[in-house]
Amino acid sequence: MIDPPVFGRHQPASHTIIHLSDPHFLADGVRHAGGSDSQGNLAHTLETVRRVHPHPSAIVITGDLTDFGEPDAYRRLRAMLEPVAADLGCPIVWVAGNHDERPALRAELLDAAATEEPVTGVWDLDGLRLIALDSSVPGWHHGDIDRAQREWLAEQLRHPAPHGTLLAMHHPPLPAHVPLFDILELRHQDELAEVIRGTDVRGILAGHLHYSSSGMFAGVPVSVASSTCYTMNLGRPAVEVNGMDAAQAFQLVHVRPDVVTHTVVPVADAPTGDYFSEEWTREMASLSAEERLEAFSRKPPRPKA
Ligand SMILES: [Fe+2]
Numbered sequence: 001m002i003d004p005p006v007f008g009r010h011q012p013a014s015h016t017i018i019h020l021s022d023p024h025f026l027a028d029g030v031r032h033a034g035g036s037d038s039q040g041n042l043a044h045t046l047e048t049v050r051r052v053h054p055h056p057s058a059i060v061i062t063g064d065l066t067d068f069g070e071p072d073a074y075r076r077l078r079a080m081l082e083p084v085a086a087d088l089g090c091p092i093v094w095v096a097g098n099h100d101e102r103p104a105l106r107a108e109l110l111d112a113a114a115t116e117e118p119v120t121g122v123w124d125l126d127g128l129r130l131i132a133l134d135s136s137v138p139g140w141h142h143g144d145i146d147r148a149q150r151e152w153l154a155e156q157l158r159h160p161a162p163h164g165t166l167l168a169m170h171h172p173p174l175p176a177h178v179p180l181f182d183i184l185e186l187r188h189q190d191e192l193a194e195v196i197r198g199t200d201v202r203g204i205l206a207g208h209l210h211y212s213s214s215g216m217f218a219g220v221p222v223s224v225a226s227s228t229c230y231t232m233n234l235g236r237p238a239v240e241v242n243g244m245d246a247a248q249a250f251q252l253v254h255v256r257p258d259v260v261t262h263t264v265v266p267v268a269d270a271p272t273g274d275y276f277s278e279e280w281t282r283e284m285a286s287l288s289a290e291e292r293l294e295a296f297s298r299k300p301p302r303p304k305a
């Protein structure tokens with residue numbers, strides 16, 4: 001695979017992150033209650049992940065790693081993800097969600113003591129700082145970043161990182177248009193905004209909604225990745241939205257010196273055209289800027305009626 005050539009005004013991405021969410025694994029590989037094949041659907045997603053980038057900086061999974069926090073579900077998830085991360089040469093960032101159980105997550109994914117301590121972490125990805133927050137609340141499905149975690153985050157953000165910081169958390173600090181979702185929203189958002197505003201945070205990666213969405217929080221773009229397990233059928237009236245076993249997706253996060261973009265990647269088997277071959281790309285690269293504009297941007301004359 002050749003690196004895509006750069007013909008425009010933006011510099012190439014310094015980092016590419018794979019952002020997955022909500023795999024909802026179950027013990028013994030049983031299907032999700034809604035009928036989705038959690039394992040099969042993630043395996044399908046990971047085939048796509050392997051294709052889209054040969055050496056991402058990290059694979060980030062923003063929570064609801066399992067459906068009930070069962071140890072066997074975590075073991076299955078780890079067994080599926082670790083070989084992919086090893087082949088791509090990148091770390092896995094596990095983020096806790098409301099369907100997770102911290103003790104089992106810690107024991108089975110982190111080889112750590114099985115405690116209720118929040119699952120947080122800081123990664124230095126060649127100058128890009130990635131901070132995982134734990135918005136889960138033991139025993140509940142709504143989210144929160146409590147005072148202790150906010151103080152810890154403020155301490156981490158005291159000094160900027162060379163390429164800035166991305167936060168990863170399960171509950172997005174955004175509203176949802178789907179009824180009832182706000183019962184489970186993130187609490188203490190104003191207090192969290194105070195910690196983030198004015199720092200080097202350039203993006204917030206989240207999950208929980210089971211559909212792709214984006215918005216701003218404390219002056220920072222928030223990007224919600226859909227689920228690899230089941231997604232919300234948003235093509236229905238909001239009051240009738242419910243889960244479906246279709247349209248799974250993940251996101252590619254490109255970090256450039258001037259901007260961070262979040263691109264939704266559909267997981268689908270569909271025939272694709274053969275318009276941009278490697279040979280064609282090489283030909284484009286061999287042209288001058290003016291020749292390229294002429295070859296690719298110039299509209300052909302409109303056929304006469
Ligand atoms: Fe979920």
Ligand SMILES: [Fe+2]
Pocket residue numbers: 064097098099170207208209
């Ligand atoms: Fe969730």
